[in-house]
Amino acid sequence: MPENFTAETYNADSLTEDLSDAAEVTPKAVTPKVETQADLSAELKAIGYAYAAKLSSGGEPETQPRLDFAPYRSSILRHPTKSLHHADPETIELYSPAFGHQDVHALESDLTIQHNGEPQGERIIVAGRVLDGDGRPVAGQLVEIWQANASGRYIHKRDQHPAPLDPHFTGVGRCITGPDGSYRFTTIKPGAYPWKNHLNAWRPAHIHFSLFGNEFTQRIVTQMYFPGDQLFPLDPIYQSIVDQDARDRLVASYDHELTEPEWALGYNWDIVLTGSKRTWTENEALGAEGDHHE
Amino acid sequence: MRPSGRKVTTMSDSKLTATPGQTVGPFYGYALPYEKDGELLPPGSPGSIRLQGTVYDGAGHPVPDAILEIWQPDADGKIVHRTGSLVRDGYTFTGWGRSSVGNSGVYTFTTVNPGPTGPGAAPFIAVTVFARGLMNRLFTRIYLPENQEALAADPLLNSLDPDRRQTLIARRDPDGGLTWDVRMQGEGETVFLDFDGGPADGKDRQ
Numbered sequence: 186m187p188e189n190f191t192a193e194t195y196n197a198d199s200l201t202e203d204l205s206d207a208a209e210v211t212p213k214a215v216t217p218k219v220e221t222q223a224d225l226s227a228e229l230k231a232i233g234y235a236y237a238a239k240l241s242s243g244g245e246p247e248t249q250p251r252l253d254f255a256p257y258r259s260s261i262l263r264h265p266t267k268s269l270h271h272a273d274p275e276t277i278e279l280y281s282p283a284f285g286h287q288d289v290h291a292l293e294s295d296l297t298i299q300h301n302g303e304p305q306g307e308r309i310i311v312a313g314r315v316l317d318g319d320g321r322p323v324a325g326q327l328v329e330i331w332q333a334n335a336s337g338r339y340i341h342k343r344d345q346h347p348a349p350l351d352p353h354f355t356g357v358g359r360c361i362t363g364p365d366g367s368y369r370f371t372t373i374k375p376g377a378y379p380w381k382n383h384l385n386a387w388r389p390a391h392i393h394f395s396l397f398g399n400e401f402t403q404r405i406v407t408q409m410y411f412p413g414d415q416l417f418p419l420d421p422i423y424q425s426i427v428d429q430d431a432r433d434r435l436v437a438s439y440d441h442e443l444t445e446p447e448w449a450l451g452y453n454w455d456i457v458l459t460g461s462k463r464t465w466t467e468n469e470a471l472g473a474e475g476d477h478h479e
Numbered sequence: 480m481r482p483s484g485r486k487v488t489t490m491s492d493s494k495l496t497a498t499p500g501q502t503v504g505p506f507y508g509y510a511l512p513y514e515k516d517g518e519l520l521p522p523g524s525p526g527s528i529r530l531q532g533t534v535y536d537g538a539g540h541p542v543p544d545a546i547l548e549i550w551q552p553d554a555d556g557k558i559v560h561r562t563g564s565l566v567r568d569g570y571t572f573t574g575w576g577r578s579s580v581g582n583s584g585v586y587t588f589t590t591v592n593p594g595p596t597g598p599g600a601a602p603f604i605a606v607t608v609f610a611r612g613l614m615n616r617l618f619t620r621i622y623l624p625e626n627q628e629a630l631a632a633d634p635l636l637n638s639l640d641p642d643r644r645q646t647l648i649a650r651r652d653p654d655g656g657l658t659w660d661v662r663m664q665g666e667g668e669t670v671f672l673d674f675d676g677g678p679a680d681g682k683d684r685q
Contacts, residue, residue: 249499250614257502259612262537263663267643269617269673272635276596277552278605278674282575285562318495327565331510341506357510359565393504395511401550401605402674406616408501425614426499434498457495459675 220383222419228256229424236427248431256421258382278401279463284327286361294360296330296372297353304354306335306373308449311409311437314366317398318460322366329395330370332356337376337390346378371449377416389416389423396456403458410436411452500615505544507609508579512546515567517578519549519590526554529656530588530621530649534580534610537664541584545610545661548577549588549621556594556602592623592657601629601636603647608661608671617671621659622648639670646670 232254240246252264297304311330315323333339333356336348340355358370375390391408398404410423417423417432426432434457443451503511520527530549534542551574552558564573578586593602604621622630630636636644646669649659662669 248496250501252614254614257612257614260502260614261612262540263542263610263612264614265617265668265671266537266664267668267670270635270639270670272638272672272674274674275634276600277550277558277574277593277603280558280560282550282564282573283560283562284564287562288565316495318497320495329510331507333506339506339509341509343508344506355509393501393507393510395503401607402618404548404607404616404618405498405500406503406609407498408504422502422614425501431496431499434496435501456498459497460494462674 222383222385225256225383225386225421226419229418229421232256232424232427246428246430247426248428250425251427254421254425256382257425260425274400274402274462281326281397281399281401281403283325284361284397285325289327289359289361291360294358294368294370296332296356296358296370298371299355300353302353304334304351304373306351306354306376308371309374310369310371310443310445310449310451311392311454312367312369312443312451313437313453313455315362315368315396315398315456315458316366317403317458321399321461322362322364323396323398323403323458324362324364324366326362326397326399327395328360328362328368330358330372330392332372332392333375333378333390335373335376337378339378344378348376348378374411374450377414382421386421387416387419389414389420394456396458398458400461400463402462405456405458407456408435409454412436412439502611502614503546503609503616505611507546508544511577512579513565513577517576517586517588518567519574519576519588520572521569522589526591527589528592529652529654530590530604530659531656532586532658532660533584534586534608534661535584535663539665541580542610542612542663543580543582543584545584545586545608545613546577546579547586547609547661548575548607549590549604550575550607551590551593551604552596552602554591554594556596556600558596595626595629599629599632601626601633608663610663613663617663618674619661619669619671620647621657623657624648624651635672643668643670 254260334351334354338346338348338350360368362368377387377390380386389410391410393408395406437452437454440451440453534545536542553572559574561571561573563571564575576588578588580586593604595602602623606619608617649657652658
């Protein structure tokens with residue numbers, strides 16, 4: 186632990202403190218008290234009890250994260266306070282940008298071969314399918330991932346965690362889904378890393394995923410977690426999804442069938458986008474090949 | 480592909496529950512941006528305009544770690560289906576772009592004025608907003624300020640109070656470009672859209 190930690194350091198915005206104009210743009214947390222994990226956990230627990238009570242009195246399960254979730258301190262000034270306005274998607278919103286093999290090289294799905302040597306850490310395969318809310322495969326679409334290295338360090342210049350960078354690992358990958366919506370990455374299992382939401386805050390190991398659907402309205406950015414992580418109950422970002430079934434949808438399954446002998450452990454994770462709003466033609470519904478857009 | 484361990488794969492399942500979103504976090508900067516990501520066509524080329532603005536938080540401060548995506552028809556109102564957004568060749572208009580804000584919260588795109596997608600339709604650009612501290616992406620629209628008749632007939636704009644409606648309409652700059660700011664919270668809060676409807680999907684409601 187750094188010796189000179191202060192309330193200001195740990196209550197400060199987790200990121201912008203090393204930016205030149207951070208003092209102006211970063212609201213400080215409300216009190217100078219050092220907020221501990223115990224403080225945060227008490228808040229998380231209270232939210233959990235309230236949600237359980239709501240469910241038991243017949244409330245609908247919440248399937249998405251709460252935008253207004255104060256335990257993640259950076260969300261306090263960054264969530265809309267007015268309700269989202271219901272709109273029927275129109276014209277351009279019923280279609281999605283097209284990506285293809287012109288955009289992404291096949292080798293970009295292997296994060297372990299981007300340099301001149303083998304990265305440190307546990308080599309893994311992460312694979313699954315992207316489906317829409319009606320169970321149709323999302324074919325020929327872009328999947329982007331980024332992650333910390335095995336030590337829990339991002340190559341990003343703003344990551345000041347004193348863990349080693351790996352000269353053989355960048356932590357960025359892309360692929361285009363197959364005709365059945367399948368994707369597959371070879372990478373390194375990321376480490377947990379500390380952040381400054383509160384004192385002794387640690388993020389569970391995760392891989393960031395960015396996905397496009399067949400329609401603009403299906404766009405999603407999310408995070409995939411690993412099964413059995415002891416940090417789940419402590420992490421305000423994971424806990425911003427208050428429903429356990431919904432949280433479970435972000436956790437990959439260890440899959441020995443995906444594991445390759447003498448090579449890498451396999452994890453399976455399927456992603457479901459929101460339902461289609463467009464009336465599909467027969468060809469679209471049958472599922473097209475990647476690069477079907479010229 | 481093998482069947483997966485979860486029962487999410489058949490078309491006969493009428494409705495599957497969507498995977499939750501999560502914040503884009505602070506470290507997308509070495510992953511999502513790419514060369515010419517915000518240049519839907521080369522700056523200075525015929526018909527090109529600058530679309531720019533600032534992302535503000537609830538205290539009115541610029542947000543230095545937000546990233547925006549736009550998706551729009553071409554100048555004739557045609558929805559294009561062309562690949563190549565990630566490898567701009569300088570000729571192909573794909574209709575899609577991405578721009579991360581700088582330290583002062585400003586994003587910039589080079590694009591064209593979208594055309595109307597049908598007779599009398601108000602042209603707009605579809606937008607997705609991501610930021611550290613924002614738990615899930617937000618959808619919204621940027622309308623062109625001209626053609627009052629079309630704006631007055633637009634179903635979405637018509638469903639909004641006059642002051643809120645204004646948050647979706649860009650300003651025309653003297654150089655022909657567009658300025659449109661995002662206010663994530665508070666006074667002048669941008670109208671963000673919910674395409675799925677229903678309080679059961681966990682969106683914030685009051």
